[in-house]
Amino acid sequence: MDERQCPLCGSPRVARRFTKDEVGYWACAACGFQFATPAVNPNLANTIGEYEAAYVQYLEPNAADAANVEAVYAWMTSAASLDGERLLDVGAGSGKFVRELRRRGVEARGIEPSRALFDRFLAGDDAFGCTTLDAVSGTFDVITAFDVIEHVADPHAFARDLAARLAPDGVCFLSTPDVESLTARLFGRRWHFYYPYHLSYFGPSTLDRLARQHDLRIAAVSHRGRRRSIGYMVRYAAEFIARRPAPAWAARFDGWCLPVNLFDTMYVVMRRTSA
Numbered sequence: 001m002d003e004r005q006c007p008l009c010g011s012p013r014v015a016r017r018f019t020k021d022e023v024g025y026w027a028c029a030a031c032g033f034q035f036a037t038p039a040v041n042p043n044l045a046n047t048i049g050e051y052e053a054a055y056v057q058y059l060e061p062n063a064a065d066a067a068n069v070e071a072v073y074a075w076m077t078s079a080a081s082l083d084g085e086r087l088l089d090v091g092a093g094s095g096k097f098v099r100e101l102r103r104r105g106v107e108a109r110g111i112e113p114s115r116a117l118f119d120r121f122l123a124g125d126d127a128f129g130c131t132t133l134d135a136v137s138g139t140f141d142v143i144t145a146f147d148v149i150e151h152v153a154d155p156h157a158f159a160r161d162l163a164a165r166l167a168p169d170g171v172c173f174l175s176t177p178d179v180e181s182l183t184a185r186l187f188g189r190r191w192h193f194y195y196p197y198h199l200s201y202f203g204p205s206t207l208d209r210l211a212r213q214h215d216l217r218i219a220a221v222s223h224r225g226r227r228r229s230i231g232y233m234v235r236y237a238a239e240f241i242a243r244r245p246a247p248a249w250a251a252r253f254d255g256w257c258l259p260v261n262l263f264d265t266m267y268v269v270m271r272r273t274s275a
Contacts, residue, residue: 086141091148093121159211177201223264223267229254235250
């Protein structure tokens with residue numbers, strides 16, 4: 001019989017909820033945290049050829065980028081000024097967000113721990129490093145971590161390192177799937193965010209619990225949408241939901257974009273409490 005401890009609260013009162021694509025998904029009865037236990041962490045082990053076409057397309061330049069970056073930038077600047085602030089983007093992916101911020105005059109840099117993604121998109125650009133948060137030196141006024149914390153197996157280590165790199169009264173902006181959302185509850189194991197790249201599943205309550213233990217305070221939570229190309233959505237549905245190859249005709253719709261919001265991704269403003 002499998003024995004586990006909750007990565008968030010340490011309780012042994014965890015039970016396997018289900019198995020999907022040979023990955024076990026667990027829930028803690030003590031704190032409500034959910035997590036996955038793949039045999040191998042694909043976030044770091046995958047080569048670029050092992051990523052699904054939809055994932056690579058998400059990282060590459062696409063027709064929805066400008067509108068999505070503008071919306072996130074407006075959301076961020078409504079909560080904190082970026083003028084003259086040092087910004088670190090954790091999990092930079094293909095670097096498109098950092099590059100846009102730098103074009104706007106923000107002193108931004110990014111880190112990406114995946115060697116495959118770094119070599120494909122970021123190598124040769126001094127604004128990026130292939131490293132992890134714990135290896136970064138110095139502190140930053142602003143840290144962004146969009147679609148990142150769900151990929152880590154040890155949320156306490158991530159939060160601890162984030163707080164250590166955030167200047168006193170600094171602000172962190174992050175996004176992550178909301179496992180407490182109505183969409184997640186309605187779809188159950190068929191929820192589209194239950195897939196092997198995601199290891200930690202937060203809701204507002206469990207993320208608040210984690211933040212407080214590391215001198216971080218959640219200032220705001222919202223559920224924002226994004227513009228997506230129809231081609232991307234077809235590939236995503238095929239590869240991540242139906243688990244089958246995407247149809248070739250999806251490429252015809254890569255330039256057609258629609259606003260999408262299932263209210264199952266939370267955007268969080270988090271501040272470090274004063275030292």
